[in-house]
Amino acid sequence: GAVVSQHPSRVICKSGTSVKIECRSLDFQATTMFWYRQFPKQSLMLMATSNEGSKATYEQGVEKDKFLINHASLTLSTLTVTSAHPEDSSFYICSARESGGSSGNTIYFGEGSWLTVV
Amino acid sequence: GEDVEQSLFLSVREGDSSVINCTYTDSSSTYLYWYKQEPGAGLQLLTYIFSNMDMKQDQRLTVLLNKKDKHLSLRIADTQTGDSAIYFCAESKGDSSYKLIFGSGTRLLVRP
Numbered sequence: 502g503a504v505v506s507q508h509p510s511r512v513i514c515k516s517g518t519s520v521k522i523e524c525r526s527l528d529f530q531a532t533t534m535f536w537y538r539q540f541p542k543q544s545l546m547l548m549a550t551s552n553e554g555s556k557a558t559y560e561q562g563v564e565k566d567k568f569l570i571n572h573a574s575l576t577l578s579t580l581t582v583t584s585a586h587p588e589d590s591s592f593y594i595c596s597a598r599e600s601g602g603s604s605g606n607t608i609y610f611g612e613g614s615w616l617t618v619v
Numbered sequence: 620g621e622d623v624e625q626s627l628f629l630s631v632r633e634g635d636s637s638v639i640n641c642t643y644t645d646s647s648s649t650y651l652y653w654y655k656q657e658p659g660a661g662l663q664l665l666t667y668i669f670s671n672m673d674m675k676q677d678q679r680l681t682v683l684l685n686k687k688d689k690h691l692s693l694r695i696a697d698t699q700t701g702d703s704a705i706y707f708c709a710e711s712k713g714d715s716s717y718k719l720i721f722g723s724g725t726r727l728l729v730r731p
Binding site: 537543545594609 | 663722
């Protein structure tokens with residue numbers, strides 16, 4: 502089946518630095534990718550929709566200058582957390598929608614990336 | 620209020636059936652999904668149902684959809700200890716965005 506890979510799976514960074522998380526669709530093209538954030542024991546919160554070749558669409562309350570999203574190709578979207586602070590520590594999950602897919606099973610999730618800011 | 624709501628916790632005995640319930644608010648949702656998340660892991664798609672269906676069965680899983688009441692349920696037959704996890708229902712918004720809105724998740728504990 503279709504696979505979405507996230508890298509790194511775990512990252513620790515110092516407060517004030519930036520960290521980049523990659524989301525790749527390994528065997529399909531993804532026009533649209535989504536970035537979610539999940540706090541411990543909570544649900545997934547949609548942060549933004551990433552569209553290949555255009556600017557990401559951010560959900561209300563998500564700082565676009567803090568969470569930079571780039572979707573430069575049909576198989577790669579990146580999320581950069583800029584000037585990270587401890588409160589940005591979270592589990593970040595991406596999903597990718599297979600281009601041309603119209604049925605319900607064409608959205609695939611990555612394994613998630615744990616970010617810890619110290 | 621929340622778009623998608625779920626009860627937080629369910630405990631069943633191994634071998635029994637589990638029923639996890641979900642309510643949603645967007646009547647134009649096209650697809651409704653059930654995902655499973657094990658500790659520290661990503662999401663595994665279990666099953667989905669198109670909004671014009673009222674039931675879907677896939678091996679041990681049965682999804683029931685009551686569109687009038689905007690109620691979705693997931694029944695797991697012969698629940699096993701390996702089924703212990705968090706189960707999320709999600710709705711696909713009825714627009715062209717393909718965004719998924721998730722419920723709060725139901726933590727299923729299967730007792731031996």
